[in-house]
Amino acid sequence: MSGVTIRNLGKAFPKEDGTMTQALEGVNLDIRDEEFICLVGPSGCGKTTLLRIIAGLETATTGSVIVDGRAVTGPDPKRGMVFQEYSLFPWRRVVDNVAFGLEMRGVGKEERRKTADHYIEMVGLSQFRDAYPYELSGGMRQRVAIARALANDPDVLLMDEPFGALDAQTRNRMQKELLSLWEKTKKTIVFVTHSVDEAVYLSDRIVVLAPRPGTVRESITIPWPRPRDRTSAEFAEVRRRVLRMIDESESAQ
Amino acid sequence: MNQQTQKRLLGIASLAVVAIIWQIIAEYVVGRSFILPSVTDVAGAFANLLGSGTLLADTLVSLEHFGIGLIAAFLLGVPIGILMGWFRIGDYLLDPIIEILRPIPPLAWIPFAIIWFGLTTQAAGFVIFAGAFFPILTATYSGFRDVPKVFVEAGKVLGCDTSLELIRYVALPAAIPGIASGIRIAMGVGWMCLVAAEMFGVSNYGLGYQLWHNYYLHQMPNVVVYMLILGLTGLIIDRIFRNYVERQLLRWRAGEVA
Ligand SMILES: Nc1ncnc2c1ncn2[C@@H]1O[C@H](COP(=O)(O)OP(=O)(O)O)[C@@H](O)[C@H]1O
Ligand SMILES: [Mg+2]
Numbered sequence: 481m482s483g484v485t486i487r488n489l490g491k492a493f494p495k496e497d498g499t500m501t502q503a504l505e506g507v508n509l510d511i512r513d514e515e516f517i518c519l520v521g522p523s524g525c526g527k528t529t530l531l532r533i534i535a536g537l538e539t540a541t542t543g544s545v546i547v548d549g550r551a552v553t554g555p556d557p558k559r560g561m562v563f564q565e566y567s568l569f570p571w572r573r574v575v576d577n578v579a580f581g582l583e584m585r586g587v588g589k590e591e592r593r594k595t596a597d598h599y600i601e602m603v604g605l606s607q608f609r610d611a612y613p614y615e616l617s618g619g620m621r622q623r624v625a626i627a628r629a630l631a632n633d634p635d636v637l638l639m640d641e642p643f644g645a646l647d648a649q650t651r652n653r654m655q656k657e658l659l660s661l662w663e664k665t666k667k668t669i670v671f672v673t674h675s676v677d678e679a680v681y682l683s684d685r686i687v688v689l690a691p692r693p694g695t696v697r698e699s700i701t702i703p704w705p706r707p708r709d710r711t712s713a714e715f716a717e718v719r720r721r722v723l724r725m726i727d728e729s730e731s732a733q
Numbered sequence: 734m735n736q737q738t739q740k741r742l743l744g745i746a747s748l749a750v751v752a753i754i755w756q757i758i759a760e761y762v763v764g765r766s767f768i769l770p771s772v773t774d775v776a777g778a779f780a781n782l783l784g785s786g787t788l789l790a791d792t793l794v795s796l797e798h799f800g801i802g803l804i805a806a807f808l809l810g811v812p813i814g815i816l817m818g819w820f821r822i823g824d825y826l827l828d829p830i831i832e833i834l835r836p837i838p839p840l841a842w843i844p845f846a847i848i849w850f851g852l853t854t855q856a857a858g859f860v861i862f863a864g865a866f867f868p869i870l871t872a873t874y875s876g877f878r879d880v881p882k883v884f885v886e887a888g889k890v891l892g893c894d895t896s897l898e899l900i901r902y903v904a905l906p907a908a909i910p911g912i913a914s915g916i917r918i919a920m921g922v923g924w925m926c927l928v929a930a931e932m933f934g935v936s937n938y939g940l941g942y943q944l945w946h947n948y949y950l951h952q953m954p955n956v957v958v959y960m961l962i963l964g965l966t967g968l969i970i971d972r973i974f975r976n977y978v979e980r981q982l983l984r985w986r987a988g989e990v991a
Contacts, residue, residue, distance in 0.1 A: 535890060536890075537886055537889065537890070554889075555886075555889040555890045556890075557890070557891060557892040559890070560890065561886075561887070561890040563883050563886070563887065565883055566883075567883045567884065567886075567887040569884060569887070569903070569906065569907075570985050570986070571906040571907070571909070571985045572906075572985070580888075580891050580892075580902070581891040581892050583902075584891060584892035584893055584898065584902070585892055612984070612985045613985075614985065614986070628891070629890075629891075632891060632892065
């Protein structure tokens with residue numbers, strides 16, 4: 481069991497002028513084990529902040545995040561993170577990037593390379609195992625970043641607009657690959673995106689956040705089997721609904 | 734003819750022209766070896782010094798002074814740079830001390846170098862240390878300051894739970910290019926300090942000492958020999974270091990560094 485329970489979560493950042501920015505307020509969310517959740521909402525509504533609090537990279541001002549029955553107090557390899565910007569260590573080859581978490585846990589060289597190779601194969605980059613990150617395209621780098629997070633065998637995989645910088649074609653392919661990884665590994669995934677299309681294509685449930693302060697506005701379950709047809713009428717209908725919600729919450733400002 | 738050979742040939746040609754002009758001016762315009770030794774005077778002096786065997790010995794002594802100073806600067810500069818660049822408390826505590834010491838020209842340490850260490854290898858090494866320490870410290874400091882935040886956070890999320898682990902596995906590798914350029918600058922400064930330290934009598938051996946000693950003896954062709962060897966050795970040290978850094982440490986960088 482590795483669901484995520486978020487209770488009455490709030491986060492305020494101090495501003496230059498001494499006042500506070502209320503980035504999140506009263507956020508309640510229950511994420512089931514093995515659920516694929518997408519967080520969407522207008523820019524600045526606190527998606528990244530929420531994800532970073534779940535990761536333990538940021539501490540909440542109020543409320544709590546419980547993962548697997550334990551309150552989150554700091555970063556932990558049990559909650560893997562794929563960052564928006566390129567976060568591979570440029571001085572490590574692909575295989576040693578993927579093996580990094582295992583190395584920190586003290587796993588021996590042979591064994592950690594074997595595990596790393598397994599995940600590198602899973603993301604289809606076996607022939608690049610000895611390459612340095614600068615030799616890889618943007619899509620390949622994010623695949624390595626995913627493999628690196630998975631190699632720690634986390635309970636929850638947190639992803640912050642991981643495909644945001646990729647071209648449309650690469651992006652579509654990455655979405656397909658992510659779904660097949662998710663089906664293979666059965667991780668709980670919390671995925672932040674600004675693309676509603678991506679959210680409808682990927683998730684079991686779309687959580688729409690409203691800004692200032694960031695709160696959960698709506699939670700939309702998408703029960704359809706995958707792979708989903710982006711051109712179907714029901715797909716367009718849900719996309720329209722979510723977009724309208726985001727628009728309304730933005731213009732309500 | 735490819736570009737590489739063209740570059741070589743033209744380089745050699747230009748050196749040859751300078752040597753010829755130098756020879757003509759020295760022999761027919763100036764006419765006094767004391768004021769401007771000619772190319773042939775210098776070549777003769779070089780052959781003599783080479784024969785006497787002191788040239789190699791003095792070069793080795795100078796390299797020893799240089800090595801002592803640089804290794805000491807590295808062993809102190811990198812850890813102190815890490816303390817100041819990574820820990821805010823370290824920065825607040827050490828910064829005032831460093832700011833007071835840094836502007837003191839390294840050669841101003843020569844009197845104390847002699848008083849503390851006598852006319853020893855360590856005294857010369859100390860002056861070189863005084864010159865090489867700050868570039869290494871500063872480069873390490875900025876290297877650690879500028880580690881991209883996302884690397885540090887990735888390290889934390891992947892299981893680095895102590896500062897020591899983050900420094901060793903994330904910050905230090907990220908800072909290596911910066912530290913390497915700092916060392917390169919430090920070597921340049923250190924080499925200059927070496928000559929001055931030896932000239933000012935911190936040592937009774939070495940290229941700088943011999944340069945000054947031959948000036949007293951009015952052996953100007955010898956002085957030119959030592960000048961050229963100082964330049965050449967400095968150049969070779971720099972090249973070796975740069976090649977080493979690029980091949981061994983920075984294979985992961987697409988561009989050129991240092
Ligand atoms: N480290 C920070 N310091 C101050 N304010 C921040 C910080 N991080 C985020 N914020 C503020 O919190 C709000 C939410 O930001 P963020 O979570 O990045 O939104 P999103 O990812 O949805 O675009 C914004 O108003 C942003 O300016
Ligand atoms: Mg964001």
